């Protein structure tokens with residue numbers, strides 16, 4: 001059965017997903033929706049699809065089996081609401097929003113309707129994360145340290161606190177989500193954010209450019225996740241490391257390093273997690289079997305709660321319980 005797909009968003013990641021979708025069997029990208037019809041038509045032409053400047057108009061014109069949402073974090077709300085009302089399953093890129101209010105009300109509607117959703121926490125689908133999950137089985141984790149150290153993305157919305165939520169909510173959310181996925185739920189955060197460099201280098205920067213967050217987990221595990229976007233483009237460090245009495249499990253998107261019990265082993269990353277997450281979502285749309293979806297709206301909402309609590313903690317200068 002061929003699935004008819006719609007795309008909301010005409011930017012970088014909408015195109016990444018669209019390129020993968022058009023390469024899949026029995027999947028057809030029928031329509032693209034952007035902030036304006038012209039922009040949407042320009043992208044749609046490339047995929048032999050139709051372009052729209054309004055989601056409802058796109059949904060009126062086509063019988064879509066699912067929709068992908070790839071828009072900046074501050075835009076979420078009306079798009080999802082329209083899809084929920086029409087009962088159309090959606091895949092949405094992380095994060096779910098810039099605060100918890102709108103996603104909380106969307107989640108309520110999603111749960112009441114039982115709508116199928118999936119969220120783009122792609123690291124969960126990575127082969128070396130599956131290996132890490134296996135290696136952690138039976139381990140008593142001591143502590144976990146993670147980071148997203150990089151440069152500031154070019155998109156103007158990204159440096160605007162209101163539109164992106166800031167680096168911890170927008171980007172480092174991937175690391176917080178992996179922490180939750182592999183080590184369990186977070187019960188308390190204490191964050192310190194700072195603005196050191198970027199507001200002097202670029203105009204319109206209202207996001208913090210350095211931050212460090214201490215996290216307490218329900219299991220008693222203590223974790224720390226730091227981020228910065230002050231680095232020049234050519235250097236960066238993204239990852240999550242697990243420490244215990246057997247040694248170290250050090251993950252980054254390229255490889256997993258196991259240094260335990262006197263041995264050192266490296267596992268390279270293989271496969272494309274963006275393909276795997278889409279395949280799991282589309283399989284669920286086709287068959288109703290949701291077991292391959294590793295992050296749905298309800299789960300991603302828990303990650304959003306942690307990152308938003310970190311922002312609250314940094315603003316109030318106090319620890320925040322979840």
Ligand SMILES: NC(=O)c1ccc[n+]([C@@H]2O[C@H](COP(=O)([O-])OP(=O)(O)OC[C@H]3O[C@@H](n4cnc5c(N)ncnc54)[C@H](O)[C@@H]3O)[C@@H](O)[C@H]2O)c1
Pocket residue numbers: 008009010011012013014033034035070071072073075093094095120121122155170
């Ligand atoms: N999972 C990942 O690895 C990954 C990587 C990159 C981006 N992302 C996420 O994807 C999302 C989009 O990022 P991007 O890099 O594509 O940004 P972008 O700036 O390149 O594109 C955003 C697009 O959204 C469109 N848009 C804004 N408001 C809209 C609306 N109301 N209706 C329809 N379209 C609207 C804009 O016109 C633009 O085309 C972000 O949430 C980002 O975090 C995820």
